[in-house]
Amino acid sequence: MLIECVPNVSEGRRPEIVAAMANAIRGVSGVRLLDHSSDASHNRSVFTIAGDAASVEAAVLALAERAIAAIDLRTHRGEHPRIGAVDVVPFVPIEGVTMAECVALAKKLGAEIAARFNVPVFLYEEAASSPARKNLEDIRRGEFEGLAAKMRAPEWAPDFGPAAPHASAGATVVGARMPLIAYNINLATDRLDVAKKIAAAIRQSSGGFRYVKAAGFRLEDRGIVQVSMNLTNYEKTPIFRVFETVKREAARYGVNILESEIVGLVPSAALTAAAEFYLQFEGFKADQVLENKLRQT
Amino acid sequence: MLIECVPNVSEGRRPEIVAAMANAIRGVSGVRLLDHSSDASHNRSVFTIAGDAASVEAAVLALAERAIAAIDLRTHRGEHPRIGAVDVVPFVPIEGVTMAECVALAKKLGAEIAARFNVPVFLYEEAASSPARKNLEDIRRGEFEGLAAKMRAPEWAPDFGPAAPHASAGATVVGARMPLIAYNINLATDRLDVAKKIAAAIRQSSGGFRYVKAAGFRLEDRGIVQVSMNLTNYEKTPIFRVFETVKREAARYGVNILESEIVGLVPSAALTAAAEFYLQFEGFKADQVLENKLRQT
Numbered sequence: 001m002l003i004e005c006v007p008n009v010s011e012g013r014r015p016e017i018v019a020a021m022a023n024a025i026r027g028v029s030g031v032r033l034l035d036h037s038s039d040a041s042h043n044r045s046v047f048t049i050a051g052d053a054a055s056v057e058a059a060v061l062a063l064a065e066r067a068i069a070a071i072d073l074r075t076h077r078g079e080h081p082r083i084g085a086v087d088v089v090p091f092v093p094i095e096g097v098t099m100a101e102c103v104a105l106a107k108k109l110g111a112e113i114a115a116r117f118n119v120p121v122f123l124y125e126e127a128a129s130s131p132a133r134k135n136l137e138d139i140r141r142g143e144f145e146g147l148a149a150k151m152r153a154p155e156w157a158p159d160f161g162p163a164a165p166h167a168s169a170g171a172t173v174v175g176a177r178m179p180l181i182a183y184n185i186n187l188a189t190d191r192l193d194v195a196k197k198i199a200a201a202i203r204q205s206s207g208g209f210r211y212v213k214a215a216g217f218r219l220e221d222r223g224i225v226q227v228s229m230n231l232t233n234y235e236k237t238p239i240f241r242v243f244e245t246v247k248r249e250a251a252r253y254g255v256n257i258l259e260s261e262i263v264g265l266v267p268s269a270a271l272t273a274a275a276e277f278y279l280q281f282e283g284f285k286a287d288q289v290l291e292n293k294l295r296q297t
Numbered sequence: 298m299l300i301e302c303v304p305n306v307s308e309g310r311r312p313e314i315v316a317a318m319a320n321a322i323r324g325v326s327g328v329r330l331l332d333h334s335s336d337a338s339h340n341r342s343v344f345t346i347a348g349d350a351a352s353v354e355a356a357v358l359a360l361a362e363r364a365i366a367a368i369d370l371r372t373h374r375g376e377h378p379r380i381g382a383v384d385v386v387p388f389v390p391i392e393g394v395t396m397a398e399c400v401a402l403a404k405k406l407g408a409e410i411a412a413r414f415n416v417p418v419f420l421y422e423e424a425a426s427s428p429a430r431k432n433l434e435d436i437r438r439g440e441f442e443g444l445a446a447k448m449r450a451p452e453w454a455p456d457f458g459p460a461a462p463h464a465s466a467g468a469t470v471v472g473a474r475m476p477l478i479a480y481n482i483n484l485a486t487d488r489l490d491v492a493k494k495i496a497a498a499i500r501q502s503s504g505g506f507r508y509v510k511a512a513g514f515r516l517e518d519r520g521i522v523q524v525s526m527n528l529t530n531y532e533k534t535p536i537f538r539v540f541e542t543v544k545r546e547a548a549r550y551g552v553n554i555l556e557s558e559i560v561g562l563v564p565s566a567a568l569t570a571a572a573e574f575y576l577q578f579e580g581f582k583a584d585q586v587l588e589n590k591l592r593q594t
Contacts, residue, residue, distance in 0.1 A: 002591070034590055050591055094587065179587070186579070243576050259579035265587045268565055275571035279540050282483070282556035290391065290476070290562045291588065293331060294299070294347055 003102060004092040004179065005049045005056045009067045010082045012038040012045050017070045022047065024062040030055030043078025053105050060089055060109060068117050072168040073144040083144050084170035088136060090125065091176045094267065102176035103127045110174040114161025117169065121160040124175035129159050136173060144170045181231040181270060182263035183239060185246050188256045192218050195225035198249045202242060211237035224258060234270040240277045300399060301389040301476065302346045302353045306364045307379045309335040309342050314367045319344065321359040327352030340375025350402050357386055357406060365414050369465040370441040380441050381467035385433060387422065388473045391564065399473035400424045407471040411458025414466065418457040421472035426456050433470060441467045478528040478567060479560035480536060482543050485553045489515050492522035495546045499539060508534035521555060531567040537574045
C-alpha cells in the first residue's frame with residue numbers, strides 16, 4: 001500500500017526549522033521523504049512523503065509537533081494564503097489503496113491533530129463534510145487574520161477540535177485528493193489571446209473539462225505563449241483528451257502545438273493511459289506493465 | 298538494481314520435475330519467480346526470474362543443478378528446437394543496470410555452468426563472442442542430435458567448457474538481450490494479403506525496422522487479420538514508430554487499424570516513450586514518473 005502525503009507548513013525562511021521538520025519525518029520508519037522545498041517569499045515549505053497509512057500518519061504528526069512548536073502565525077508574513085502553522089495536509093492514493101481509505105486516514109489524522117495539539121481541523125476535498133468545504137480556497141478565505149471572526153459563524157465550526165483558532169498555530173486543513181498533475185502546453189505563436197481563449201475553453205470554471213484548471217501566459221524569453229494547467233483527476237479527465245482538445249482549438253486559429261511539459265511528478269498510470277489511447281490498445285491490463293508485476297510478486 | 302532472467306529448460310511434461318525446479322529458484326533469497334509456464338508439446342518450461350545480479354545468478358545455478366540431474370536429452374522429444382537440458386539463459390536489464398553489466402553476468406554464469414556441470418556454453422546476442430553467434434537460431438541449428446558433429450568444426454568451439462556436448466545435458470546458450478515485447482496490430486479487414494504486405498514492410502528481414510520481427514495472420518473467429526510482431530529493442534525501434542508505420546501502410550490499402558495489443562509484459566519505459574511522442578513532451582525525464590522516483594528514494 002502506498003499513500004502520498006504533501007503537508008504544507010507555514011515556514012520557509014528559517015532553514016534550521018525546516019531541516020528539523022524534515023528530520024522529524026525521516027525519523028519515522030516506513031516513510032520516505034521524496035522531496036521538500038521552501039519558498040522564502042511565500043514563507044512556506046512543502047514536504048512530499050510516501051508510505052503506508054500508519055507510517056505516513058506518524059510522520060505528519062511528528063512534523064506537526066515541530067511546526068506547531070516553532071511557528072507563530074501572529075508574526076508570520078508571506079505571500080501565500082494560510083490559516084495555520086500546519087496549513088494543509090492532503091493524502092493522495094498511489095497504489096494498492098482506495099480514495100475511501102485515504103478519506104478515512106484524513107479523518108483519523110484530523111481527529112488526532114485536534115486532540116493532541118488543541119488545533120481546530122477542517123476536512124476538505126474528498127474528505128469534506130459538506131460541499132461548501134470541498135474547496136481549499138473557501139476554507140482559507142480570510143486567512144489566519146480573519147479566522148477567529150470566521151469561526152464564530154456556525155457554518156464554520158471545525159470538523160474536529162476547539163471552536164476557535166489555536167492562538168499561534170491557527171487551524172489545519174486535512175483531506176484527500178487525487179494526484180495533481182501540473183501540465184503545460186506551449187503554442188507555436190506569440191498570440192496571448194489564443195492561449196487565453198484555449199485556457200477558457202478547456203477549464204471547468206468556464207465550461208470546459210471538470211478536472212482542469214487553466215490559464216494563458218506569455219513566455220517572454222521564448223516569444224511564445226503557454227496554456228498552463230493543473231489536472232486534478234487524471235483518471236476522469238485524462239492528459240491525452242486535454243492535449244487533443246487544445247490541439248483542435250489551436251488549429252481553429254491556425255496555431256500548432258510546439259510541445260507540452262509535465263512539471264514535477266506524474267503517476268505512471270497517467271502516461272500508460274496516453275499510450276493505451278494513441279496505440280489503440282485492446283484489453284490492456286495494468287499488471288502487464290513489467291514494473292507493476294514486479295511490485296506485486 | 299533489477300535484472301530479469303528467462304531460463305528455458307527442456308522439460309515440460311513431468312510436473313514434479315518442473316515444480317522442483319521452481320522451488321529451487323524460490324529457495325534463493327533476493328530473487329522473485331515472476332512466472333513459469335510449461336508446454337507439453339514443446340516439452341519445455343520457461344521461468345521468469347527477477348532480482349540483483351548475484352541472486353539471479355545463484356537462482357539459475359540452483360535451477361541448472363536440478364535440470365541437469367533430471368533431464369536426459371538422449372530420450373527427450375518435443376516440437377521446440379533445443380540443444381541442452383538448460384537450453385537458453387538470457388539476462389535482460391530492467392532497472393539501474395546496463396546492458397554491459399548483463400553481458401558481464403552472462404559471461405560469469407557461462408563460465409560457472411561450464412566449470413560446475415562440465416557442460417559446454419555458447420554466448421549469444423549482446424554477449425556473443427562473434428557475429429556468427431549472435432542469433433540463437435544459428436547456434437541451435439542441428440539441435441542436440443547434431444551437436445556433437447557440429448562442435449567438431451573449429452568455428453563451433455564453445456565459449457566455455459568442454460569441446461564436446463555433455464552426454465545427457467548437451468550444451469547451454471547464455472546471453473544478454475533487451476526485453477522483448479510481443480505486440481500485435483489487428484486490422485479492420487479480412488484481407489490476409491494486406492497483413493502480409495505490411496508485415497514484410499516493417500520487419501528487418503525484408504528491409505523494415507531493425508528490431509522488428511513480423512508476420513501476417515488471419516484471426517479466423519473474428520474475420521479480421523493481424524500483423525503479429527516481436528519488438529526486440531523498444532529503445533531503438535519504439536512501439537509508436539511501428540504503430541504509425543503500420544497505420545500509414547494500411548491506409549495505402551484503404552484499411553484502418555482496429556486495435557493493437559501487448560501480449561504478456563511490457564516495460565513501463567516503452568509506454569512512457571509513446572506518451573512522450575504523442576503528447577510532444579519537451580525535456581521529460583524518467584524520474585518524473587512518480588513510481589520511478591519512489592523506487593529511487
